[in-house]
Amino acid sequence: MSALFLGIDGGGTKTAFTLVSDDGRRLARHEATTSYYVEIGFDALRALLRDGVQAALAQAGVTASDVTQAFAGLPAHGEDSTLLGRFDTLLAGVLPRSAVGNDMVCSWAGSLAGSDGISLVAGTGSIAYGEWQGRGARCGGWGEVFGDEGSAHWLAREVLALFSRMTDGRAEPGPLVGLVRKHFGLQHDLDLCAAINGGAARSEFAQIARLATAAATAGDAQARQLLVRAGDELAALAAGIARSLALAPGQAVDVSYSGGVFASGDLVLGPLQAALARRLPGAALRTPRFGPELGAALYAARLAGQPLSPAALARLQD
Incomplete structure (x- = not known):
């Protein structure tokens, strides 16, 4: 039987489970919601991972013992040393051979196919x-x-800040104003405060970043500058x-x-x-060779000491 590698690419918006074989076949893919523990809590995160693994294995018609190595890259891993033990045991009892790290590793392993x-x-x-x-x-x-510069959450915050400057006269109004009003269904501009202070989830708030692209495409120079x-x-x-x-x-x-x-x-x-x-x-x-979903599986193969061959990588890319 081929060696099987399960990659779990976590994120603030979605979590993807991908099972690949050592000869470069994609055997299963399952998608779930955010795996950001700050937003959903550790109990929900543990259940999400368990259910996602089971769904991916069922798709492929294999069992946990068939998986040579699994790797879960999760957001916020390593950002609180007191929680490392809880992260490390998230897949205990679910997969016999697994490791947990930060989701940044999935992106690196995928986009550069594990090269320097x-x-x-x-x-x-x-x-x-x-x-x-x-x-x-x-x-x-x-x-x-106080960070995440260049991210969707950062862009969303900057979009709303620019909207506030435009609507109260600190900046020249541009197409962004109408886009924000439409997005939130604002009757009055200050109603934006209530819409934001109502407590949108982190992943939902980040979606506002798309308005920067829409406004820039519509000719808004200030949105373009963001x-x-x-x-x-x-x-x-x-x-x-x-x-x-x-x-x-x-x-x-x-x-x-x-x-x-x-x-x-x-x-x-x-x-x-x-x-x-x-x-x-x-x-x-460089244009990414693979996305982080496959990157997680490729990193699992590397952890097992069985990195995929150039032929297997080429098959994955087809």
């Missing part, structure tokens, strides 16, 4: 992870209160990784990316590439 370089994640939150000659480093991922700033903030994360890994100035290094913010396409990728040229000469921005 830097991965930028800009989804609900933002973070970067890189590996170079056996060393690894993390940058960012400090959370929405996306330029996002690109620069994400380039700063890459530069931080390069410093932590002690890369030589001008060292050629691949930088790739994942996350919903990049759905804005060139509106973010263009500024990111320009900012990388300033902050990290030698960096080459």
Whole structure:
């Protein structure tokens, strides 16, 4: 029987379970809701992981004992040392051979197929992870209160701040005003306070970021500038990784990316590439080879000491 690797890519919006074989066949995929423990709690997180694993195994017609190795990359892992024990046991009794880490690893393993370089994640939150000659480093991922620059949550906050400036005369009004009013169904602009203070979930709040792209596409120069700033903030994360890994100035290094913010396409990728040229000469921005869902499974294979062959990776890409 082929070796089987189960990857769990957690996130602020969704959690994906992907089972692959050592010869590059995708055997199952299951999707669930957020796995951000701060939002749903550890009990719900444990149940979500258990149910998701069982659903993926049922799809493939295999049992937990058939899985060679599993890896779960979860948001906020490592950000409270007192909780590491609780994270480490989330899959106990569910899978006999498993490991838990931060979801940034899924993005790196997928976008760069496990090769040296830097991965930028800009989804609900933002973070970067890189590996170079056996060393690894993390940058960012400090959370929405005082970090997560360049993320969807950060962009959403900046969108609302710009709307407030536009509507009370501190900034020239642009297409963003109408988009925000329509999105929230505002009868009066100040009703936005009630809409936000009502306590939208973190993942729901982050969806407001899409209005920056819509407004920029409609010709709103100030909204466009928010996306330029996002690109620069994400380039700063890459530069931080390069410093932590002690890369030589001008060292050629691949930088790739994942996350919903990049759905804005060139509106973010263009500024990111320009900012990388300033902050990290030698960096080459690469289109992701795989997404973080497959990245989680690829990392599981690596943990098992059985990284997928070039032929298997090519089959996954077909």
